[in-house]
Amino acid sequence: SSSFSFSKKLRKNEAFPPLRSKLDHLEFETNPTNPHMKNHVGIFPYIPLNDHPLVPGYTRFLPVTMKLADQINEVVEKDENKRFVVSVAKEKVQEDRNNLSIKSLLDQTNYIPEVSNLNQVFEVGCVCEIKITEQKETGPAAIIVPLSVCKIESFTIDPIPRELAEVKANIILEEDLLEENLDPEIQLKFEFLRQLFDKSMQNSKDENFIRLLTSLKLNFNTENPAEVVWMGLSCLALPKFFHKYGFLTTEISTIQIQQILEKEDTFQRLEEVIKLFSEFSGKMDLWEKLEHEYDHSTERKKINEKLQSIYQNLKTMFESDKDEKHIQVERLKKNMEGKNPPEHVVTIIKEEMERFLSMDKHSMESNIIRNYLDILTSLPFGVYSEENFDLENAKKILEETHYGMESVKQRILECIAVAKLKGKVDGKILCFA
Numbered sequence: 120s121s122s123f124s125f126s127k128k129l130r131k132n133e134a135f136p137p138l139r140s141k142l143d144h145l146e147f148e149t150n151p152t153n154p155h156m157k158n159h160v161g162i163f164p165y166i167p168l169n170d171h172p173l174v175p176g177y178t179r180f181l182p183v184t185m186k187l188a189d190q191i192n193e194v195v196e197k198d199e200n201k202r203f204v205v206s207v208a209k210e211k212v213q214e215d216r217n218n219l220s221i222k223s224l225l226d227q228t229n230y231i232p233e234v235s236n237l238n239q240v241f242e243v244g245c246v247c248e249i250k251i252t253e254q255k256e257t258g259p260a261a262i263i264v265p266l267s268v269c270k271i272e273s274f275t276i277d278p279i280p281r282e283l284a285e286v287k288a289n290i291i292l293e294e295d296l297l298e299e300n301l302d303p304e305i306q307l308k309f310e311f312l313r314q315l316f317d318k319s320m321q322n323s324k325d326e327n328f329i330r331l332l333t334s335l336k337l338n339f340n341t342e343n344p345a346e347v348v349w350m351g352l353s354c355l356a357l358p359k360f361f362h363k364y365g366f367l368t369t370e371i372s373t374i375q376i377q378q379i380l381e382k383e384d385t386f387q388r389l390e391e392v393i394k395l396f397s398e399f400s401g402k403m404d405l406w407e408k409l410e411h412e413y414d415h416s417t418e419r420k421k422i423n424e425k426l427q428s429i430y431q432n433l434k435t436m437f438e439s440d441k442d443e444k445h446i447q448v449e450r451l452k453k454n455m456e457g458k459n460p461p462e463h464v465v466t467i468i469k470e471e472m473e474r475f476l477s478m479d480k481h482s483m484e485s486n487i488i489r490n491y492l493d494i495l496t497s498l499p500f501g502v503y504s505e506e507n508f509d510l511e512n513a514k515k516i517l518e519e520t521h522y523g524m525e526s527v528k529q530r531i532l533e534c535i536a537v538a539k540l541k542g543k544v545d546g547k548i549l550c551f552a
Contacts, residue, residue, distance in 0.1 A: 139292060141248055141266050144200045147292060155384075157292040162275055163204040163246065164194055165286040166261075169232050171373045172207050172380050173245040173265040176339050176346055177353040181261040188251045188259035190283040195250070204269055204288045206244025207377065208232040242271045243381045246290050267292055268380060293385060296344040305386065309344045312351050312393055315400050319354075322404055331357065345385045351392045352379060355399060371395055394477050401479060406430065444480060447489065448472050451496045459501030468495055508539035527551050 142159075150156035166187075173179055183191070194201050210232070234240055245265035254260050269290045276285035298306055320332045332354065339350040356376045375395070382388045409426050451472065460468070471488055478485040507513075513535055517528045530549065538544045 139267060141264075142202070142246070142290065142292070145202075145290070147290075155294045157294070159290040159292075160272070160287065161290070162285055163202055163288050164191075165204045165206075165271070165274070165284045165288075166249075167232050167234050167240050168205060168207045170207070171356055172241070172377050173205055173247065173263065174349050174353045174356055174376075174380070175245055175265045175267055176349045177265065177335070177356075178338065179263040179265070181263055182254075182257050183251070183259055183261050185259055187283060188261070191249055191261060192251050194283070202266065203247050203249045203263075204244055204271060204286050205247050205263060205265070206241045206271060207373075208234055208240050210239065237271060237274060240271070241377055241381075243377070244269060244271065246288065293345060296385060298342070298344055301344070305389075308389055308393060309347055312347055312389065312396065313341060315393070315396050316347075316351060316354070319400050319403060322407060324407060324410070344389075348385055348388045348392050351396050352376065352388070355392070355395055371399070397477060402430075444476055448476065451492050454496035457502070458499065460498075461500070464495070464500065468492065471495075506538070506544055508535055510535060510539070 145159045145161070147157035147159045150158050168181075191203075194203075246267050246269040248264040248266060250262045252260055252262055267290055269288045272287045272289060274284060275287050298309065301309075316332065316336075320329055323329050323332075335350050335353055339346040339353075341347055341350070355371050356373075375391075379388050379391045382391065406426070409429060451468075455468070471492055475485060475488045475492065478488070510532060514528070514532060517531065521528070530551075534547060534549060
């Protein structure tokens with residue numbers, strides 16, 4: 120095993136050191152199947168959650184019972200560098216985030232579910248730094264700072280009857296991504312996600328939402344591609360009451376957030392976060408336009424009900440557009456039947472189809488991609504026909520479709536005649552000026 124020293128050169132402001140620097144005291148080994156990954160397997164105190172997954176880099180405030188607070192303090196007093204593993208209970212994560220409220224979040228009994236085995240929790244969670252603070256009105260609370268993704272392998276101390284269990288877990292770290300070393304296409308995708316995030320801040324009229332996004336930009340290093348992905352995912356994972364666009368983020372299920380957390384690397388997470396954030400950003404812009412069109416002096420509740428109704432109608436239209444685009448993609452796939460295109464062409468077609476499905480139907484780029492796919496799928500890859508050297512038939516076709524141009528027709532017939540004598544076509548290209 121060898122010590123793994125983490126690069127800090129990505130972050131300009133040293134007042135905010137990289138999250139993974141808080142894991143420097145642990146020894147990591149290079150993953151034998153993926154040299155870009157490092158792993159540390161160890162024993163950690165474990166806390167299950169009731170609501171939604173944690174995202175590395177986004178600090179969480181969690182009301183806890185006095186008993187759990189004492190146990191956490193006891194662990195930290197023995198070893199201030201001790202880290203905790205946190206993941207979500209499967210039964211609770213299925214519940215709709217619309218059911219969450221500020222009152223429910225301040226009730227610590229809503230947070231720590233009773234679990235008895237590994238099958239009741241998601242194995243992928245986060246390794247965290249946890250500190251206890253006292254709140255006058257609500258009692259003790261845990262400040263949880265998720266540092267990295269980890270995977271639970273087994274329970275080493277049964278979670279019942281103790282509130283603080285122990286697990287054997289594998290901490291997974293990717294090597295630092297330097298943006299200048301990435302492919303230009305990948306760089307553009309990271310930049311696109313940054314722009315989506317900034318655009319949402321600029322277009323929003325909700326102070327709470329702007330304050331939240333500003334906080335996220337301070338928490339994350341926007342020059343680090345991996346943290347850009349976590350920043351976008353943190354925004355999508357917020358409960359609905361945090362800002363007025365919450366009813367849009369709750370359309371993104373908690374299961375989807377967990378599935379993104381479980382992706383193998385940053386690039387896979389990037390693709391999923393871009394899709395979800397693009398859809399959220401577009402709907403948010405639409406909501407702002409709708410609000411602007413209405414008279415704000417009218418009773419707020421009635422306006423919101425009307426806007427919600429309009430939004431649901433538009434959502435139905437969007438879903439109809441998606442169905443129409445899926446029909447178009449099926450038609451394009453049917454065009455490819457019986458053809459045998461090269462592997463790199465198949466890859467391009469699949470990528471362009473995914474881009475086409477993720478875009479707004481009325482955007483200019485969507486039309487360009489559709490036309491491009493029409494051309495690609497109409498080409499006769501691997502489809503061959505026998506040569507036809509029938510001069511009389513060729514002459515008849517030329518006379519039927521073109522008037523005059525005798526010298527041109529004669530040249531075409533001469534080319535066919537030579538090919539007939541040779542028994543093959545040498546691939547000549549005729550150019551008539």
